[in-house]
Amino acid sequence: MPGHHQGVAPHAFASDDALDAAALARAPVRYPRPSRLDEPLVVKPARAAEAAEALGLGTVGDLLEHLPRDTGEARTVATLVPGETATVLVEVRSITSRPVRRRGMKPLVEATVADATGVTKATFFNQPWLERKYRPGTRLMLQGSYQGRNRFRVSTHAVTSEVAAVEGAVAQYPATKGITSTEILSLVREHREALADVVEPLPARMRARERLTDRAAALTAEHFPRDAREGDGARRRLAFEELLLHQLTVLRRKARRGGGVGAEPLDEPPTLTERWLRDSLPFTLTGDQVRAMEAVGHDLQRDRPMQRLLMGEVGSGKTVVALHAMLRAVEHGRQAALMAPTETLAEQHFATLATLMPGELVATALLTGSTPAARRADILAKLASGELQLVVGTHALIEDTVEFDRLAVVVVDEQHRFGVRQRVALDAKAPAGLAPHVLHMTATPIPRTLALTAFGDLDVTALRELPAGRQPIATYVASGERERSRAYERIREELHAGRQAFVVCPLVAESEALQARAATKEYVRLARTEFRDFRVVLLHGQMRPREKHDAMASFAAGGADVLVATSVIEVGIDVANATVMLVEDADRYGISQLHQLRGRVGRGEHPSLCLLFGPKESPRLRALADHEDGFRLAEIDLELRGEGEIIGTRQHGATQFRVARLPEDAELLRAAHDHAERLLRADPELTAPEHALLAAALQAAYGAEALEPIPA
Numbered sequence: 001m002p003g004h005h006q007g008v009a010p011h012a013f014a015s016d017d018a019l020d021a022a023a024l025a026r027a028p029v030r031y032p033r034p035s036r037l038d039e040p041l042v043v044k045p046a047r048a049a050e051a052a053e054a055l056g057l058g059t060v061g062d063l064l065e066h067l068p069r070d071t072g073e074a075r076t077v078a079t080l081v082p083g084e085t086a087t088v089l090v091e092v093r094s095i096t097s098r099p100v101r102r103r104g105m106k107p108l109v110e111a112t113v114a115d116a117t118g119v120t121k122a123t124f125f126n127q128p129w130l131e132r133k134y135r136p137g138t139r140l141m142l143q144g145s146y147q148g149r150n151r152f153r154v155s156t157h158a159v160t161s162e163v164a165a166v167e168g169a170v171a172q173y174p175a176t177k178g179i180t181s182t183e184i185l186s187l188v189r190e191h192r193e194a195l196a197d198v199v200e201p202l203p204a205r206m207r208a209r210e211r212l213t214d215r216a217a218a219l220t221a222e223h224f225p226r227d228a229r230e231g232d233g234a235r236r237r238l239a240f241e242e243l244l245l246h247q248l249t250v251l252r253r254k255a256r257r258g259g260g261v262g263a264e265p266l267d268e269p270p271t272l273t274e275r276w277l278r279d280s281l282p283f284t285l286t287g288d289q290v291r292a293m294e295a296v297g298h299d300l301q302r303d304r305p306m307q308r309l310l311m312g313e314v315g316s317g318k319t320v321v322a323l324h325a326m327l328r329a330v331e332h333g334r335q336a337a338l339m340a341p342t343e344t345l346a347e348q349h350f351a352t353l354a355t356l357m358p359g360e361l362v363a364t365a366l367l368t369g370s371t372p373a374a375r376r377a378d379i380l381a382k383l384a385s386g387e388l389q390l391v392v393g394t395h396a397l398i399e400d401t402v403e404f405d406r407l408a409v410v411v412v413d414e415q416h417r418f419g420v421r422q423r424v425a426l427d428a429k430a431p432a433g434l435a436p437h438v439l440h441m442t443a444t445p446i447p448r449t450l451a452l453t454a455f456g457d458l459d460v461t462a463l464r465e466l467p468a469g470r471q472p473i474a475t476y477v478a479s480g481e482r483e484r485s486r487a488y489e490r491i492r493e494e495l496h497a498g499r500q501a502f503v504v505c506p507l508v509a510e511s512e513a514l515q516a517r518a519a520t521k522e523y524v525r526l527a528r529t530e531f532r533d534f535r536v537v538l539l540h541g542q543m544r545p546r547e548k549h550d551a552m553a554s555f556a557a558g559g560a561d562v563l564v565a566t567s568v569i570e571v572g573i574d575v576a577n578a579t580v581m582l583v584e585d586a587d588r589y590g591i592s593q594l595h596q597l598r599g600r601v602g603r604g605e606h607p608s609l610c611l612l613f614g615p616k617e618s619p620r621l622r623a624l625a626d627h628e629d630g631f632r633l634a635e636i637d638l639e640l641r642g643e644g645e646i647i648g649t650r651q652h653g654a655t656q657f658r659v660a661r662l663p664e665d666a667e668l669l670r671a672a673h674d675h676a677e678r679l680l681r682a683d684p685e686l687t688a689p690e691h692a693l694l695a696a697a698l699q700a701a702y703g704a705e706a707l708e709p710i711p712a
């Protein structure tokens with residue numbers, strides 16, 4: 001375009017105003033010296049220094065990365081508003097202490113403090129030593145509430161060297177015992193100049209495309225907000241960087257896994273699996289199962305190791321998908337192993353496999369810590385020779401003595417319960433120079449937005465559809481006396497029809513003992529009143545193992561009609577004849593916990609009922625009444641509570657972000673993901689000069705491992 005280059009004269013930031021030579025000469029020149037950020041942070045006194053260390057504030061750079069969690073109001077003495085909490089910057093004029101008449105209270109310290117606009121009296125409670133510490137002339141940053149009539153009640157305070165008045169918004173920091181937000185604020189303000197040494201890791205084009213400010217500006221806006229809303233653009237900028245670095249690490253890890261060691265391609269047409277699906281599988285697969293098998297089958301054909309996560313709730317039929325993958329190995333003359341975190345789970349899988357392959361389609365062995373020595377020796381010999389092609393087990397599978405002839409497929413159940421080392425040990429059982437195809441399984445549904453961060457390095461497949469024949473569970477929220485007696489009535493109807501019921505007592509977080517006592521009381525009450533015509537048993541965490549076992553066994557065998565329990569029943573009890581669950585004070589439980597609890601009914605041939613006692617307006621309880629799908633519930637849970645608090649997520653090691661918030665930042669996450677993909681396509685090792693600072697940031701955030709080369 002002709003004339004386009006005429007405007008080469010420098011412009012003022014974000015405007016059309018050209019800058020003349022004089023303005024340019026006046027412009028500040030910055031030469032960031034990032035090494036200055038590595039200087040140790042000096043904090044006084046000793047208790048505050050210790051606390052700063054506990055917060056991870058070792059250097060000036062750490063301090064600048066310690067982001068505020070909120071903003072407060074700063075005022076001059078003249079503009080203090082009665083009843084308002086505010087920060088003021090003042091100088092001590094005089095200071096005295098006087099005894100307090102109330103018993104147990106230390107003398108009160110009163111200081112006359114002033115700024116350029118006025119004088120007020122500041123009171124400090126319970127800190128008599130301040131009288132000697134804050135001598136006249138000391139400059140202080142005080143946070144507290146103005147009581148009116150020239151009295152300022154101090155809650156936190158710090159010495160400062162600042163002189164200019166602070167007005168408007170001030171940052172409030174996450175603090176800890178030993179150091180207050182005000183002390184951190186004072187420190188940050190003292191190191192304000194170091195913000196000029198902050199480097200910009202994001203390539204300019206990416207920043208322009210996403211309309212992101214530079215890093216120094218974002219940190220400045222966070223620490224020195226001009227108003228409470230200004231922080232949002234800054235937060236978005238920092239969150240984007242955090243998510244981008246995370247996605248880069250995850251995608252590079254995935255690429256490294258895919259490169260390097262290859263896997264046996266299992267690409268021959270199906271023979272055994274086809275016969276199995278046609279002739280011996282005792283039911284029809286769900287659509288989700290078929291799709292999962294296709295995805296897995298596709299992975300197995302490649303000469304790169306499969307790394308797929310299969311998510312599906314308990315009972316969604318994951319095992320049949322796993323077996324299909326394992327049988328693909330068998331029909332290629334290879335071996336497969338399924339590893340579960342506990343003996344009980346390994347035994348359950350072993351039993352499920354037997355029902356899925358009636359008539360001993362393929363010989364399968366069970367190897368756990370309690371396998372007898374002779375049997376174990378036999379299994380080990382047959383695994384080493386290749387005679388045994390399928391094995392199910394626990395950690396016992398990864399012991400050094402276990403050798404496989406040609407292990408090609410590995411299934412890891414409840415994958416989050418294994419450490420990286422254990423998974424690596426199982427990988428190492430494949431023939432030298434090869435990695436096995438790995439199918440990870442989990443019963444905790446994770447919403448899609450989180451899957452990208454929790455399992456970004458795995459391909460994810462979900463089984464949402466429950467197998468046909470599964471009975472629905474109708475869930476109702478009940479409150480008030482009338483609904484309560486109606487609920488007991490309804491339970492008695494079920495009991496008279498020969499069914500069984502659970503009564504779950506309130507969660508008492510403070511104490512197991514209290515919870516046990518409450519459950520015992522409820523048990524006695526119900527056994528004497530509502531369910532006096534039935535056999536009622538009690539189950540809580542404080543009972544002896546023997547008693548617990550007896551209660552559970554008697555209920556499972558139909559020897560008891562009602563089980564009154566604390567939430568201990570969450571851990572695997574499987575009674576097909578139980579059709580009702582009543583949960584007291586249900587709103588004390590989280591969504592995923594209630595969903596798991598509810599899964600104890602609806603396991604047999606009868607339709608089931610779940611009665612949640614609690615406020616009808618509770619969004620969590622309403623979500624349970626409206627939805628049976630665990631994935632949908634996990635999404636709602638995420639919306640209601642935010643990322644960090646989803647119980648299952650933490651178990652799964654989903655990344656806890658410092659700045660980014662999910663699901664609100666889901667859009668930003670997707671953008672970061674796309675940028676990371678594009679960037680790695682163009683420069684997989686981040687060796688281009690314009691990516692040097694990004695590579696450094698990646699290493700700073702995730703260690704040298706993040707930069708390990710991706711093998712071809």
Ligand code: ADP
Nearest residue numbers: 283284285286314315316317318319320467468
């Ligand atoms: P998960 O491992 O996901 O908890 P399982 O694979 O153990 O679930 O399956 C639970 C039960 O459902 C098993 O008894 C299994 O045989 C049965 N099952 C699995 N898929 C189907 C299906 N498509 N139709 C009917 N029953 C099924």
Ligand code: MG
Nearest residue numbers: 314315318319
């Ligand atoms: Mg299972």
